[in-house]
Amino acid sequence: MKRIGRFGAAVGFVLLSGSAYFVVSWPSVPPEAIQSxxxxxPELIDRAWRLPVATKFNTEITWQSNSSRCGPASIANTFRSLGEQKTTEAQVLEGTGKCWTGICFMGLTLDELANVARTNTHRKVTVLRNLTREEFREHMKRSNDPGRRYIINFSRGKIFGGGVGHFSPIGGYFEAENLVFVLDVNERYKPWLIQRQRLFSAMDTFDGDQKRGLLLIEDN
Structure with missing residues (x-):
């Protein structure tokens, strides 16, 4: 079941009163591990929200509806920041054939999420995989460009000591401090800052037989 690492949820199937219900549980990362x-x-997070791209999100994140839908939630928030018309999980999934039950069973790969984005935007969508540390640094510097949006696919376990694959938008980069602003779509984690090298190490991991990476959405 290696693909479950894409979103880090435990999915159960329960029969109640003759009806089928799906149960999705969050990864068991303690609050203190998230904070530490x-x-x-607060003072750094407030500064980060004033970065050129972060301001386009209006200091607001619409949280993922369940732990399997971090990818669609990341696309929805990113589209909202770009002024696209489709800005909810349900809307960005329209016409994709993905997650139609409400659950993204086994999660979405980076390539699958790129196809979800392409279905509902005319903007250019690029998968960036197998990046070097220097290439990642250059992309983080460009994450402050209001015409570009990055969504990162990373392993939570490499940062928090628990949890697995996850998607979230990048809100920008403090080059002097070497800090990346991650707009985490999981309400338990909320947006946070992290040293660029640590985030690269969490991204530079495998989902199945392919590396994780970045999704770039930009004007044509």
Whole structure:
């Protein structure tokens, strides 16, 4: 069941009163591990929300509806920041054939999420995989460009000591401090800052037989 690592949820199937219900549980990362593993200091987070791309999100994130839908939630928030018409999980999934039950069973790969984005935008969507540390640094520097949006696919376990694959938008980069602003779509984690090298190490991991990476959405 290696693909379950894409979203880190335990999915159960329960029969109640003759009806089928799906149960999705969150990864068991303690709150103290979340707080100690990344930077949530209010003064830095406030500064980060003033970065050129972060301001386009209006200091607001619409949280993922369940732990399997971090990818669609990331696309929905990113589309909202770009002024696209489809800005909810349900809307960005329309016409894709994905997650039609409400659950993204086994999660979405980076390539699958790219196809979800392409279905509902005319903007250019690019998968960036097998990046070097220097290439990643250059992309993080460009994450402050208001015409570009990055969504990162990374392993939670590499940062928080628990949890597995996850998607979230990048809100920008403090080059002097070497900190990346991750707009986490999981309400338990909320947006946080992290050293670029640590985030690269969490991204530079495998989902099945392919590396995780970045999704770039930009004007044509």
């Amino acid at each position: 593993s990344v930077i949530h200091r």
